[in-house]
Amino acid sequence: MKEKGNVEKPRNITKFERISPDNQRSFADILETAVARRSVLRGGVGLAAIGIFGKPLGLRAQDNGDSDENTTPLIDFEAITVERAASQTNWPLVSEDYEFDLIFPWGEPIQPDGPAFSHPPSADDQELQIGIGHDGMWFFAHPDDIPSDDDDSEDGSTGATEDVDETDPPMNRRGVLVINHEYGSNSRVIDANSPGSLEEVRASQHAHGVSILNVEKIDGKWQIVEGEKARRIHVNTPVTFSGPAADHSLLKNRDEYEPKGTLNNCANGFTPWGTYLTCEENFHQYFSETPYSEENWRYGLTYSAGDGYGWFRRDARFRLSSRNYPNEGNRFGWVVEIDPHDPEHVPVKHTALGRFRHEGAAVAVGLDDRIVVYMGDDSGDEYIYKFVSAESYKDMMEREESPLATGQLYVAKFNDDFTGEWVPLTMDNDELADRFDDEADLLVHARIAGDIVGATKMDRPEWITVAPDEYVYGTLTSNSSKTGINAANPESPNNFGHILKWKDADTHTGTTFEWEVWKLASSTQDTEEMFGNPDGLYADADGRLFIQTDGSQGEGERSICNQLLVADASTGEIHRLFTGVEDCEITGIAFTPDHKTMFINIQHPGWDNFETTLDTQEFPGIAGPNVPRDCTVVITRRDGGVVGS
Numbered sequence: 001m002k003e004k005g006n007v008e009k010p011r012n013i014t015k016f017e018r019i020s021p022d023n024q025r026s027f028a029d030i031l032e033t034a035v036a037r038r039s040v041l042r043g044g045v046g047l048a049a050i051g052i053f054g055k056p057l058g059l060r061a062q063d064n065g066d067s068d069e070n071t072t073p074l075i076d077f078e079a080i081t082v083e084r085a086a087s088q089t090n091w092p093l094v095s096e097d098y099e100f101d102l103i104f105p106w107g108e109p110i111q112p113d114g115p116a117f118s119h120p121p122s123a124d125d126q127e128l129q130i131g132i133g134h135d136g137m138w139f140f141a142h143p144d145d146i147p148s149d150d151d152d153s154e155d156g157s158t159g160a161t162e163d164v165d166e167t168d169p170p171m172n173r174r175g176v177l178v179i180n181h182e183y184g185s186n187s188r189v190i191d192a193n194s195p196g197s198l199e200e201v202r203a204s205q206h207a208h209g210v211s212i213l214n215v216e217k218i219d220g221k222w223q224i225v226e227g228e229k230a231r232r233i234h235v236n237t238p239v240t241f242s243g244p245a246a247d248h249s250l251l252k253n254r255d256e257y258e259p260k261g262t263l264n265n266c267a268n269g270f271t272p273w274g275t276y277l278t279c280e281e282n283f284h285q286y287f288s289e290t291p292y293s294e295e296n297w298r299y300g301l302t303y304s305a306g307d308g309y310g311w312f313r314r315d316a317r318f319r320l321s322s323r324n325y326p327n328e329g330n331r332f333g334w335v336v337e338i339d340p341h342d343p344e345h346v347p348v349k350h351t352a353l354g355r356f357r358h359e360g361a362a363v364a365v366g367l368d369d370r371i372v373v374y375m376g377d378d379s380g381d382e383y384i385y386k387f388v389s390a391e392s393y394k395d396m397m398e399r400e401e402s403p404l405a406t407g408q409l410y411v412a413k414f415n416d417d418f419t420g421e422w423v424p425l426t427m428d429n430d431e432l433a434d435r436f437d438d439e440a441d442l443l444v445h446a447r448i449a450g451d452i453v454g455a456t457k458m459d460r461p462e463w464i465t466v467a468p469d470e471y472v473y474g475t476l477t478s479n480s481s482k483t484g485i486n487a488a489n490p491e492s493p494n495n496f497g498h499i500l501k502w503k504d505a506d507t508h509t510g511t512t513f514e515w516e517v518w519k520l521a522s523s524t525q526d527t528e529e530m531f532g533n534p535d536g537l538y539a540d541a542d543g544r545l546f547i548q549t550d551g552s553q554g555e556g557e558r559s560i561c562n563q564l565l566v567a568d569a570s571t572g573e574i575h576r577l578f579t580g581v582e583d584c585e586i587t588g589i590a591f592t593p594d595h596k597t598m599f600i601n602i603q604h605p606g607w608d609n610f611e612t613t614l615d616t617q618e619f620p621g622i623a624g625p626n627v628p629r630d631c632t633v634v635i636t637r638r639d640g641g642v643v644g645s
């Protein structure tokens with residue numbers, strides 16, 4: 001949600017000097033060095049033409065051959081100017097070289113013959129309709145539409161089967177789109193401040209979770225088509241647990257109450273084996289009457305945290321004083337894996353990845369084919385984590401073990417000399433062994449483990465993305481009331497946010513890394529590259545960074561809506577591609593395999609002026625009740641090129 005920007009940026013040098021081991025260097029010096037260092041390190045970037053999971057992505061280097069690399073600009077579209085963006089805030093804008101369409105709004109039925117949207121939706125209808133609060137998402141081609149490696153024969157033929165049109169392979173025009181639904185306030189979903197019945201609680205719960213849609217581009221328009229893969233996963237869908245805490249008493253309620261549900265599904269990830277990861281962020285705000293404990297307090301599970309939703313008044317699962325559900329709060333705050341192609345698949349919460357307010361889960365294949373998952377905990381002064389699987393994911397899967405069930409969780413320490421270390425959160429550490437009963441206890445309370453080992457407090461870690469050159473980028477969206485500053489989070493207060501990059505030893509699996517500040521958003525404020533509060537982030541295989549924002553973008557006459565920008569990761573040059581509507585957040589990013597179609601989301605459009613702003617009230621202009629609705633945006637280049645180019 002929005003945080004108002006403050007152009008005055010008082011910097012507390014005293015605090016920095018107190019926490020810095022190197023008091024000889026002033027804060028300003030650290031800041032300058034941090035920013036200057038990027039120009040030194042960027043020489044090491046060598047870009048791969050292949051996607052991070054070895055799948056061809058059809059990007060520039062692959063389309064045109066590596067020899068063209070120096071002649072074709074990486075980013076070659078007319079950027080939206082600040083002036084143009086500021087002149088239109090009630091409807092989205094896209095670069096003149098692009099076009100967009102608004103699709104898949106909240107309330108649209110997930111099957112073509114499903115119940116049409118009405119407002120407020122009934123619980124039964126909402127269960128068959130797209131949820132609200134569109135956030136992270138990913139597009140999965142149907143496996144049968146993806147050419148296998150064997151299709152590339154030695155003689156240069158594609159090996160395409162007869163029904164595959166090589167100019168527009170089916171994998172780029174149909175598939176499964178999986179969309180997270182982060183949240184929806186009662187006033188929007190049930191048209192009341194607090195649910196007055198269990199029916200209203202269920203409607204609100206069904207608006208949360210994940211939508212899995214069969215989608216296809218027909219006559220130039222992306223639409224929902226009938227298919228058995230379509231499903232809704234929400235707060236009452238059965239789930240299961242994997243990993244060290246799966247069968248632990250900390251995740252048990254009374255025997256008959258099996259685990260159910262996922263909520264506050266924020267950003268996401270996807271695996272090389274074709275599954276989707278959805279991340280549970282602000283789960284604390286659904287639980288009330290919570291008994292005090294150090295653990296609950298550390299996770300924001302205060303006595304009245306869930307009063308805003310009010311579910312606890314009608315559904316005892318969300319009342320942590322209930323003797324039936326004492327550990328229900330421990331069942332949320334996880335990374336959840338979903339097979340988008342199997343409608344019977346029971347979502348799995350992976351306890352080995354730790355419990356915190358998960359923003360996203362960026363997956364990389366590391367040394368020896370071990371799976372690495374980078375994760376941020378989106379709260380002020382929280383940490384960045386990574387998980388490394390115990391063995392090669394291929395070996396583990398051959399044994400029918402989940403690569404996300406067994407491995408090591410680490411938390412990041414960013415040193416002020418631009419080195420860093422990943423500290424293992426393990427019971428082999430004496431201090432952790434003193435604090436926790438066992439590994440499960442540690443993982444359920446990963447935040448406390450991070451505190452004990454002295455992890456670096458970050459400025460609200462949002463998305464993380466892994467580039468093919470092994471650099472990892474992460475957004476730090478803002479931190480208005482931080483308890484201290486450090487070199488990796490060098491502004492205080494940090495009103496505009498920043499983006500870090502780092503590279504781990506041993507292809508993502510090592511315990512050391514080098515880092516630098518990729519961009520301070522404050523440095524862009526008076527330029528055409530202006531942005532603030534970076535949130536969504538995606539690195540493509542050509543070296544572009546897609547940056548999405550959630551916060552204040554400029555002030556006064558330069559005030560614009562939240563936006564999507566495309567950057568050259570190597571030079572830092574930024575072009576504005578898309579701007580949303582007032583009071584919305586731009587989030588979620590997905591592509592067809594050829595990267596010629598991009599999907600993004602507009603979350604909570606016009607909510608601040610719900611009653612008064614007619615234009616936004618009709619957003620996105622898709623037939624239905626006259627309420628602003630979260631929706632997906634499909635963006636293409638007018639010349640059919642790769643999006644971002």
Ligand code: FEO
Pocket residue numbers: 182266267281359378462
């Ligand atoms: Fe759900 Fe941190 O954004």
Ligand code: CA
Pocket residue numbers: 266267359462463535536550587
């Ligand atoms: Ca976010």
Ligand code: CA
Pocket residue numbers: 001462477535550
């Ligand atoms: Ca955000």
